[in-house]
Amino acid sequence: MERFEKFTTRFSNWLNWIAGIALVGMLGLTVVDIVGAKFFTWPVPGAVEVTGFLSVVAIAFAIAYTQVLHGHVRVEFFTMRASPRVQGIIGAIIWLLSFALFAVLAWQSYKFGRVLQISGEVSPTEEIPFYPFVYGIAFACIPVCLVLVVEFLKSVAMAVKR
Amino acid sequence: MSATVIGIIGIVVLLVVFFLGMPVGFTMALVGLVGFCYMVTPQAGLALLARDVWAQFSSYSLTVIPMFVFMGSIAFNSGMSQRLYDAGYSLFGRLRGGLAMTTVAACAGFAAICGSTNASAAAMGRIALPEMRRYHYDNALATGCVAASGSLGILIPPSVIFIVYGLLTEQSIGRLFIAGVFPGIILAALFMGVIYLICRRHPDFGPAGGPTTWKQKLTGISGVIEVLVLFCFVIGGLFLGWFSPTQAGGAGAAGTLIIGLARRHLSWKGFLSAVKDTLQITCMVLVIVAGALIFGHFIAITKIPMALAAWAGGLPIPAAAVMGLIVFIYLVGGCFIDALALIMLTIPIFFPVAMAVGFDPIWFGVIIVLVTQMGVITPPVGVNVYVVSGVAKDVPLETIFRGAMPFLVAIIIAVAILIAFPQIATFLPSLTMY
Numbered sequence: 001m002e003r004f005e006k007f008t009t010r011f012s013n014w015l016n017w018i019a020g021i022a023l024v025g026m027l028g029l030t031v032v033d034i035v036g037a038k039f040f041t042w043p044v045p046g047a048v049e050v051t052g053f054l055s056v057v058a059i060a061f062a063i064a065y066t067q068v069l070h071g072h073v074r075v076e077f078f079t080m081r082a083s084p085r086v087q088g089i090i091g092a093i094i095w096l097l098s099f100a101l102f103a104v105l106a107w108q109s110y111k112f113g114r115v116l117q118i119s120g121e122v123s124p125t126e127e128i129p130f131y132p133f134v135y136g137i138a139f140a141c142i143p144v145c146l147v148l149v150v151e152f153l154k155s156v157a158m159a160v161k162r
Numbered sequence: 163m164s165a166t167v168i169g170i171i172g173i174v175v176l177l178v179v180f181f182l183g184m185p186v187g188f189t190m191a192l193v194g195l196v197g198f199c200y201m202v203t204p205q206a207g208l209a210l211l212a213r214d215v216w217a218q219f220s221s222y223s224l225t226v227i228p229m230f231v232f233m234g235s236i237a238f239n240s241g242m243s244q245r246l247y248d249a250g251y252s253l254f255g256r257l258r259g260g261l262a263m264t265t266v267a268a269c270a271g272f273a274a275i276c277g278s279t280n281a282s283a284a285a286m287g288r289i290a291l292p293e294m295r296r297y298h299y300d301n302a303l304a305t306g307c308v309a310a311s312g313s314l315g316i317l318i319p320p321s322v323i324f325i326v327y328g329l330l331t332e333q334s335i336g337r338l339f340i341a342g343v344f345p346g347i348i349l350a351a352l353f354m355g356v357i358y359l360i361c362r363r364h365p366d367f368g369p370a371g372g373p374t375t376w377k378q379k380l381t382g383i384s385g386v387i388e389v390l391v392l393f394c395f396v397i398g399g400l401f402l403g404w405f406s407p408t409q410a411g412g413a414g415a416a417g418t419l420i421i422g423l424a425r426r427h428l429s430w431k432g433f434l435s436a437v438k439d440t441l442q443i444t445c446m447v448l449v450i451v452a453g454a455l456i457f458g459h460f461i462a463i464t465k466i467p468m469a470l471a472a473w474a475g476g477l478p479i480p481a482a483a484v485m486g487l488i489v490f491i492y493l494v495g496g497c498f499i500d501a502l503a504l505i506m507l508t509i510p511i512f513f514p515v516a517m518a519v520g521f522d523p524i525w526f527g528v529i530i531v532l533v534t535q536m537g538v539i540t541p542p543v544g545v546n547v548y549v550v551s552g553v554a555k556d557v558p559l560e561t562i563f564r565g566a567m568p569f570l571v572a573i574i575i576a577v578a579i580l581i582a583f584p585q586i587a588t589f590l591p592s593l594t595m596y
Contacts, residue, residue: 027415034405052221065441072449073185090183100192
């Protein structure tokens with residue numbers, strides 16, 4: 001269990017850094033676009049669509065690590081007062097539901113990506129294909145599911161602990 | 163079963179799962195997905211999930227959020243909050259309650275470069291609380307004023323809540339930002355008034371600090387000129403239509419980065435910390451936004467918002483009473499639900515109501531931000547109080563909540579002033595070009 005948790009944390013952290021590179025890229029691109037457009041009347045072609053693609057990477061690849069840090073806002077006020085066993089049971093249910101959500105999202109994003117790949121849909125200005133980024137969302141769901149499995153197992157352990 | 167009944171069941175299930183502790187964004191997405199599958203077809207619901215998530219994550223208009231969050235994170239990691247505090251101290255330090263007033267002024271200044279309440283409270287808490295302790299300030303006043311002043315972060319532009327409200331209601335983010343300026347100044351003044359009154363009644367609560375020389379005053383103020391320049395550049399650029407909101411955020415983040423590097427106050431470690439903070443805040447917000455979109459699609463097909471708007475529009479009560487009711491719902495809801503989640507959940511329902519009874523959408527946005535500010539300092543789920551509690555670990559939570567209560571009264575007064583004089587919020591936006 002400990003090794004599995006370590007692995008998921010490292011995997012999530014690794015993807016978080018890729019998200020970080022995308023974020024810094026977004027800032028760099030926006031600045032170059034502003035300078036180009038305001039001082040040289042030469043905005044970066046396709047800046048809007050590339051910023052959108054970088055945003056997909058920055059957000060999707062950070063979901064797992066944000067969950068590792070428990071950064072996704074939740075209302076803990078009511079469950080906090082329950083006994084550890086009840087907290088464990090409730091935790092197991094909510095993390096299982098969350099796992100189901102991201103498993104479905106991974107599956108559906110993969111299907112959606114396939115549709116875009118086959119139809120050959122590309123962005124209007126730079127003609128960048130959409131599908132790799134949609135596959136990216138599907139891939140980013142894998143570490144999220146792993147982190148949620150860790151949360152689920154921890155809750156089960158809490159529920160059955162004597 | 164009628165669509166409305168299914169919608170109401172969906173909302174009840176959503177609240178139950180919220181309170182069981184499932185992350186807010188996940189809950190909205192899951193309930194919205196199941197509801198949509200039930201109302202239309204499972205295939206349609208499943209396809210909607212992937213398409214909605216893609217649409218939100220790749221949306222250029224939403225990239226304004228990471229840009230402004232990045233700006234605030236860099237400012238925090240490069241010591242701008244300390245310089246703002248020093249400047250405030252040079253002006254108010256020697257007054258009775260002056261250190262608390264300094265905190266309000268510094269928070270208002272920091273709010274001009276940061277768009278979130280908890281970041282402002284965390285930034286200023288670490289600087290202001292040790293100072294107030296050194297001068298033996300009353301714990302409730304010291305912690306309460308930091309928690310409340312931090313909430314100015316979402317009223318004075320830039321503001322994450324204004325951005326989200328603007329995107330949800332298709333209002334101009336530039337106009338919303340500019341609408342928050344005067345109400346923000348008024349609220350900061352009201353907070354200072356509260357501190358003055360408390361210290362007049364209990365002089366020992368806020369002893370005066372040491373005097374400052376003219377040289378110290380000038381040095382203090384010159385240390386924050388950059389914040390003023392940055393604010394004018396970013397918000398002014400948005401006001402005059404030079405920048406799109408994302409460009410304004412990008413320019414602000416780059417400007418803050420340049421200032422941090424030029425002053426040699428931003429280390430590589432600080433920069434990485436700013437990147438990480440930005441990622442985690444942005445990801446949290448965007449997951450909620452995506453979840454809200456999916457839930458919103460489900461609620462839209464149940465036609466609840468339209469039915470509620472038609473019902474409220476036909477009620478034989480004045481519009482102000484409808485506003486009062488909405489404020490009351492936010493006040494109660496804000497006690498239990500996180501501010502952003504509450505806005506995501508309620509705006510799609512209340513905004514059509516507000517339009518039906520004839521409210522100005524920009525003014526309504528400012529009121530919503532003010533009532534959200536109440537939510538961050540009211541028990542039991544006042545986020546800012548928990549943030550301050552993290553800094554002042556030896557002060558009981560009840561003391562911080564008690565200390566924040568007089569400031570809650572100030573926010574209620576600000577809401578009343580804005581209801582009586584909506585021009586305070588609508589005057590500046592009426593001049594904007596963007």
